[in-house]
Amino acid sequence: MTAVLIGLIVLPLAWATLAFLLGPGRGAVPAIVALAVQLGLAATLAHGVSVDGALVHPVGGWGAPLGIELAADGLSAAMLLLNQAIALPLAIYARAYFAADDPAGRHFWPLAGFLVAGLNALFLAADLFNLYVTLELVGLAAVGLVAAGGGTQQVAAALRYLFATLLGSGAYLLAVALVYGAYGTVSIATLLPLVTAEAPRLILIAGALAGIGLALKTALFPFHFWLPPAHGSAPAPVSALLSALVVKASFYLILRLWLGPFAPLAAAADWLPATLGAAAIFWGSWQAIRAVKLKRLIAYSTVAQLGYLFLIFPLLAQTGALQAGVMQVFAHGLAKAGMFAAAGVIIKATGQDTVAGLAGVVERLPVTLFAFGLAGMTLMGLPPSSGFLAKWLLIEAALAQGAWIIAIVALAGGLLAAIYIFRVLRQAFLLAPEGGDVAPVPRTLEWTAFALSATSVLLGLRGVELMRLVGSGG
Amino acid sequence: MTTNEWLPLAVLASSLMPGLMIFALPESRVGLRTLLNLAGALAKLALVVILIAGVAAGERYGVRFAVLPGVDLAFKVDALGLLFMTLSTILWLLTTLYAIGYLEGAPHRRRFFGFFSLCVTATMGISMAANLFTFFIFYELLTLSTFPLVVHRGTGKAMRGGTIYLAYTLAGGTALLTGIVWLNHLLGHTEFADAGILAGLGSEHAGSLKIIFVLLIAGVGVKAALFPLHGWLPQAMVAPAPVSALLHAVAVVKAGAFGIVRIVDEIYGPEFAQSLGLLQPLAVLAAITIVWGSCRALFQDDLKKRLAFSTVSQVSYITLGVAIFGPLGTIGGLVHLVHQGIMKITLFFCAGNYAETLGIHKVSEMNGVGRRMPLTTLAFSIGALGMMGVPLTAGAISKIWLSDGARAAGMEWAVWVLWTSSLLNAAYFLPILWRAWTRPAPLAWPEEHIPARSWRETALLLLLPPLFTAAATVAAGLFPDAAATPLAWARLIAESEYQMRIAP
Numbered sequence: 009m010t011a012v013l014i015g016l017i018v019l020p021l022a023w024a025t026l027a028f029l030l031g032p033g034r035g036a037v038p039a040i041v042a043l044a045v046q047l048g049l050a051a052t053l054a055h056g057v058s059v060d061g062a063l064v065h066p067v068g069g070w071g072a073p074l075g076i077e078l079a080a081d082g083l084s085a086a087m088l089l090l091n092q093a094i095a096l097p098l099a100i101y102a103r104a105y106f107a108a109d110d111p112a113g114r115h116f117w118p119l120a121g122f123l124v125a126g127l128n129a130l131f132l133a134a135d136l137f138n139l140y141v142t143l144e145l146v147g148l149a150a151v152g153l154v155a156a157g158g159g160t161q162q163v164a165a166a167l168r169y170l171f172a173t174l175l176g177s178g179a180y181l182l183a184v185a186l187v188y189g190a191y192g193t194v195s196i197a198t199l200l201p202l203v204t205a206e207a208p209r210l211i212l213i214a215g216a217l218a219g220i221g222l223a224l225k226t227a228l229f230p231f232h233f234w235l236p237p238a239h240g241s242a243p244a245p246v247s248a249l250l251s252a253l254v255v256k257a258s259f260y261l262i263l264r265l266w267l268g269p270f271a272p273l274a275a276a277a278d279w280l281p282a283t284l285g286a287a288a289i290f291w292g293s294w295q296a297i298r299a300v301k302l303k304r305l306i307a308y309s310t311v312a313q314l315g316y317l318f319l320i321f322p323l324l325a326q327t328g329a330l331q332a333g334v335m336q337v338f339a340h341g342l343a344k345a346g347m348f349a350a351a352g353v354i355i356k357a358t359g360q361d362t363v364a365g366l367a368g369v370v371e372r373l374p375v376t377l378f379a380f381g382l383a384g385m386t387l388m389g390l391p392p393s394s395g396f397l398a399k400w401l402l403i404e405a406a407l408a409q410g411a412w413i414i415a416i417v418a419l420a421g422g423l424l425a426a427i428y429i430f431r432v433l434r435q436a437f438l439l440a441p442e443g444g445d446v447a448p449v450p451r452t453l454e455w456t457a458f459a460l461s462a463t464s465v466l467l468g469l470r471g472v473e474l475m476r477l478v479g480s481g482g
Numbered sequence: 483m484t485t486n487e488w489l490p491l492a493v494l495a496s497s498l499m500p501g502l503m504i505f506a507l508p509e510s511r512v513g514l515r516t517l518l519n520l521a522g523a524l525a526k527l528a529l530v531v532i533l534i535a536g537v538a539a540g541e542r543y544g545v546r547f548a549v550l551p552g553v554d555l556a557f558k559v560d561a562l563g564l565l566f567m568t569l570s571t572i573l574w575l576l577t578t579l580y581a582i583g584y585l586e587g588a589p590h591r592r593r594f595f596g597f598f599s600l601c602v603t604a605t606m607g608i609s610m611a612a613n614l615f616t617f618f619i620f621y622e623l624l625t626l627s628t629f630p631l632v633v634h635r636g637t638g639k640a641m642r643g644g645t646i647y648l649a650y651t652l653a654g655g656t657a658l659l660t661g662i663v664w665l666n667h668l669l670g671h672t673e674f675a676d677a678g679i680l681a682g683l684g685s686e687h688a689g690s691l692k693i694i695f696v697l698l699i700a701g702v703g704v705k706a707a708l709f710p711l712h713g714w715l716p717q718a719m720v721a722p723a724p725v726s727a728l729l730h731a732v733a734v735v736k737a738g739a740f741g742i743v744r745i746v747d748e749i750y751g752p753e754f755a756q757s758l759g760l761l762q763p764l765a766v767l768a769a770i771t772i773v774w775g776s777c778r779a780l781f782q783d784d785l786k787k788r789l790a791f792s793t794v795s796q797v798s799y800i801t802l803g804v805a806i807f808g809p810l811g812t813i814g815g816l817v818h819l820v821h822q823g824i825m826k827i828t829l830f831f832c833a834g835n836y837a838e839t840l841g842i843h844k845v846s847e848m849n850g851v852g853r854r855m856p857l858t859t860l861a862f863s864i865g866a867l868g869m870m871g872v873p874l875t876a877g878a879i880s881k882i883w884l885s886d887g888a889r890a891a892g893m894e895w896a897v898w899v900l901w902t903s904s905l906l907n908a909a910y911f912l913p914i915l916w917r918a919w920t921r922p923a924p925l926a927w928p929e930e931h932i933p934a935r936s937w938r939e940t941a942l943l944l945l946l947p948p949l950f951t952a953a954a955t956v957a958a959g960l961f962p963d964a965a966a967t968p969l970a971w972a973r974l975i976a977e978s979e980y981q982m983r984i985a986p
Contacts, residue, residue: 013785025809245523258617275502290667331670370593370636374505374593378505385626388652390626390655391619391622391623392619396619397549397550399548399659400553400659400663401550403659403660403663404663404667407663407664407667410761415660415663419656419659422651422654423656426648426652430629430648431647433629434633434641434644434645437630437633437636437641437644438638438641439636439637440634450572468547468549469547469549469555469558470547470549471549472548472549472550472551475550475551476551
């Protein structure tokens, strides 16, 4: 099992380096092959954790507090599985998306490799400082991917993104420094018994700093300002990676800290994230309903969908709340990757990025529109999709706690999502305008988008294994 | 897996698989598509025959899969589900034939038949759902798979109809989901069972259970077009005739009515629902819908809209029957589930024939159409007379049982509602028949697409399905006491819901 942990970090670093050495625009095939292996590794790990419980590996034989430890419990195994499961189809998609001489794709492969490596390492890191390092790696690779498009709009969006991500990780680093100053350790396991409800005020400040910094990186309302331009202007495969995976990394970290070392302090503030999450759902949905551009609409939908993740915080005492969160991470990750991929196909084919320009798409790109519709089903939380299971678990946990308001917000959010999703589908079902021909697109693009969306729906028919995995070794 | 576990899944697959294959076929493969459609419909019919024989012999069919810890995707085949399943299966076969004739040469047939098959799959899932969770999954799938059919023509008007349809059904679905999760929270499961599952819950939950009842009925009431949630149905008539016929006369509205039956009889149980005082308000609501739908139908000149308001009225007979406490009313409601289906589909088939053959869309254009299209008009007349409850038609049987049930339950007013409705039905159907049979035909029809050839007034595939269902309407009225009629089956179901023997 140790080899699995190491492999998940070293393999993406290897193909990123190889792609860098091969030169601009190259290195797709090794990346895809390696990602397939990584997916196998992640599945093995998930199975192992599910059967034997959490595992810890001291790198080089040096355990905490001196050395670096890698740890995998149910939560991290689930995140790793999702990470590879989304990155693999997106890599296949990106290979077909970026033409050989496309300037936007020149630096895609090395940056994507570092991104995946950073994410995998983040999910395995067992101490606060390593988490910082991996967080920074992910953030910088993501900014690079947005900027690699090269247009003025993209560079502007990337700069804004860079500012947000650096500010966020800076605040987090400060929090880590405060914690180290107070307790002399950054290992999560060692910190667990040390932090109590009577912790010094400095630790409260550290918790607040870490929370704000990570909320900024997760684009939780009202810190979402950087997300729509960055996700809306990047090339489709990049938007998909960012929306599906990168924002989830900082959410994962919030969850880790909230459930782990900061648990004694967090209980007092549990309605704050939920309130902001509810605001995100309403604000993001409202902006998506009004959006003129297709990718902007999808990006604002991400703002809204991230809101659901924060609704679970007051409910974490209930069984099923954590599962609801992880199910929502899966649902949104798969569906949003599929949706951005589908939008990329539509934009490539019709040459325009507006909702109004979609008329007749149902005749010309039926598979892609089907993919969009399936992803939409998940985002609306309609059965039988993973989004529906997430909603079901969330409402059930809310009822068990008597927190009616959370159930109502989740249900209302589903209806709002229906408005913006069907805004797109309605337009696509309109009769095609005369003479508006579409450019041919590679079939790989259409079918990878379809595969991602279909997975998000099919997961809704069988959530037991995932639930068991999340419940194990937490 | 045993055969008894496989069969319910095979029923689903027999329309799901053809649907998916049709999506994969190119638009031009007309022959293969037709073959897939018919093979699926016939296979399903064969499966249903096996299931009926099995259930009648006391065999149990069912299968379940865990979706979440403690929440199962569960199917079972019972007498009540089979009633709805058989109705949908037979009418699916007929509608497929009809649609092949109706859409000949039209664009986007692949999309049409693909989603059509998905709709039928959803209907089958609804009929076989063994708990509310599974019911909800297929109930929402039905909403989603009908949307592309409602907006099939791709015009602005179709989009408006589709949007209104979605607004109503998705909002209803949200209410339904709330009720289901709440129920699951109180009880730990939502399995359907004869005579209900809630009676054991303590009296301290009575308040919650009443609110849950309102949520659940509001959720399924949207599809059952229960007043004031019926606004989508007339708007959805922008869809092509086969869609209006099967989905908006049978599958969608019946899914709602069937949901009401399941919720009242197998979640709450009639006795417990009565003790909570829930049946009386439901009966009143159904009565209002019956009268209101008929009144609105009086003033519609558009033929399909008049039929749609008539559906609003007639589907609530089922709700009324369920809400009348006592087995007789339940029998009346259940038998009407089938009878209304065959009568209303006849009327919609005929309306489609008028539109497709002569371009007639309005009642005011129907003068003398009986001489140009005697067979279609004959079928239309039988359907209309059945709706009024004229003796020797299926409608009369429903009405007798409903009236008897109402009297037995001491609800004389419901008998008056039924009589009023019959009068109103006559008031909006008889003028049509009068026009069609006795008024002189105009010099030219609005748009004659299909010329008459000897006795064939229109395409054969358009003509045979309504004749068949019209014949079934008469047969059900003439021989209500035969062995395999809907009535006999409804009696069997009512006996198990009320757990008593019912004398014929």
